[in-house]
Amino acid sequence: MLTDTHTHLNAPQFDEDRHDVIQRAVESGISRIINIGFNRETIPSSIALAEQYDFIYSTVGWHPQDAKDMTSDDLAWIEQLCSHPKVVAIGEIGLDYYWDTSPKDVQDRVFREQIRLARKLDMPIVIHNRDAHHDILQVLREERAADVGGVMHCFSGSWETAKLCLDMNFYISFGGPVTFKNAKQPKEVLEKVPLDRLLIETDAPYLTPHPFRGKRNESSYVKLVAETAAQIKGLTLEKLAHATTQNAITLFGLL
Template identity: 55%
Template sequence: MLFDTHTHINDEVFDKDFPDVLNRAKEVGVDQMVVVGVDRPTIERVFPIIDQHKHIYGAIGWNPEDAIDMTEDDFQMIKHELGHPGIVALGEIGLDYHWDKSPKSVQHDVFRRQIRLAKEAGLPLIIHNREATEDVARILREEHAETIGGVMHCYSDNWEWAQKFIDLNFYISFGGPLTFKNAQLQRETAAEVPLDRLLIETDCPFLSPHPFRGKRNEPARVHLVAEKLAELKNMSFEEIAKVTTENAMRCFHI
């Protein structure tokens, strides 16, 4: 049994073969997953999926790249929809310094407001961090995010930073890049992360693992991430599947 903790199966690229995508996932033992909405259109597409599929859970939040576009109406919409019983996390939220669309000050403000919202709702966070590790850690610390914890999504930093996030009550989640030939840093970090803090994900349709790199990703391929993790941890596939699924259930209070 595998748990893909981060999917965007609400993306339009899955519209034509959505049932097949879910069937392929089921065939390789992906029994549970989280579908993530990051702006108004994708948030709206989360609910029909989680309402129709018992073992697919939802996460909603406003992504940092588009922080400048978030209106007060959008914020209130997220606040209201967090009450839906299928929503298990607030995210993905965080900071992204790779793109220059949203000024850092705006990103910081939107990030802080959503952390506070998650604390009010008692929900864990899903954190997006791109080229902003120091500020992400500082803001999480200043906002006392450890009271709710959450997931460092698609983790790509070193073990020293991972320790700091674990100390803040976060799980470390690895995706397709763990299988890439040039991902030595991720593999070194994954080898160090304690078993009770490990999660797996696809971030589909993005970041398809080897040997599908560059192609559309889908939840079934989380098994390739689990295989690589099992190899790094010198464990069986079944053991890694069990541990990461139990961690996901605990993290999301399922």
Template identity: 55%
Template sequence: MLFDTHTHINDEAFDADLPAVLDRARAAGVAQMVVVGVDRATIERVFPIIDQHKHIYGAIGWNPEDAIDMTEDDFQMIKQQLSHPGIVALGEIGLDYHWDKSPKSVQHQIFRRQIRLAKDAGLPLIIHDREATEDVARILREEHAETVGGVMHCYSDNWEWAQQFIDLNFYISFGGPLTFKNASLQRETAEQIPLEHLLIETDCPFLSPHPFRGKRNEPARVRLVAEKLAEIKGLTLEQIAQITTENAMRCFRINTATENS
């Protein structure tokens, strides 16, 4: 059974057919997933989903692109909601230097503050890193994020950086881009990462894997990511499914006590 460690099934893209999307996920062998909220609107949409579905877990945090919009009320809302039994991580948070909306200094402040909040709550982090790897790694080290660890979400950097994140107690998660024809760097990196540090995800509705690139992504397609990872590692799909699911359970500290009913 597969575990999609990063979905946005709370996105408006799924408003019309979420039950069918979840049915297709189950049919594809996706037994568990995490739904991620990244601003006030999407965070609020996490809770009805995780309250209704026992094996869908939540992660909430403020995304770096919109760091400049985060208010004290938003921060306090996240802090209060972290105690919900279905919340298994704080994220996605991090740095994004691709977009110009939020100044780097503001992103750094919001990133550090949320790392400290995760440490206070004892929750792992889900990290968004776009064109900011050096600063992401530095801030994680300076804030001692290794005490909670977490996930480098939708990883697209090289093995040398991956080693540093693994040393900081982070798992490396691959999504649809691993299947793209031009993704030689991701495949080379995935080949070198130890099995015990690998996770899989869709980041749906974004980054649909080949041959669905450019179409709306959905959790069922994490199977295509798992198949590519199995090919890279010289393992069966069943072996990769078991390994990545066990890793996800360990990363998010999921057991019978944390399963929301």
């Protein structure tokens, strides 16, 4: 049984056929789904989805692109929601230097505040990192994120960066891009990541794997990521699926 550790099934792209998408995931062997709530709009709908399906869980956090909008009341709200039985992590949080939507200093402050909250509540964190490898690592070190650990979502860095993340108690997660023919570095990093620290995801509706690249992604396609990962690792799909699902259970405390 597979686990999609990062998806956005509450996104408007699924408004017309959400239940069918979720049903296809179940039919494809997906036993658990982590849906991501990342701002004022998506957090309530993500939790509502987790309440509707017993195998879907939610995270709550504030995305770096929306950092400029987060208030102290929002942080208190996130803290309150972390007591919900279906909320399993704080995220996605981090730094995004690709999209110029929130100033870097604001992103940094919001990122640090949420790591501190995670340490206070003993919750794992889900890290969004786009073009900010050095600063992400620095913040994680300075805020002692290793105390809670978490996952580097849709990892795109080097093996050297991955090793530093592993040393700080993080799992490394791969999504659709690892299936692309030109994805030399992600494939090389995945090969080296220890099996007991590996996760897979879709980030649906984004980052659709081959051969559906360019179309809407969905959770059932995590099987394509798993097949690629199994091939790279020289494992059967069953062993890869079991290991990555067990990793998700361990990290997020899933049932």
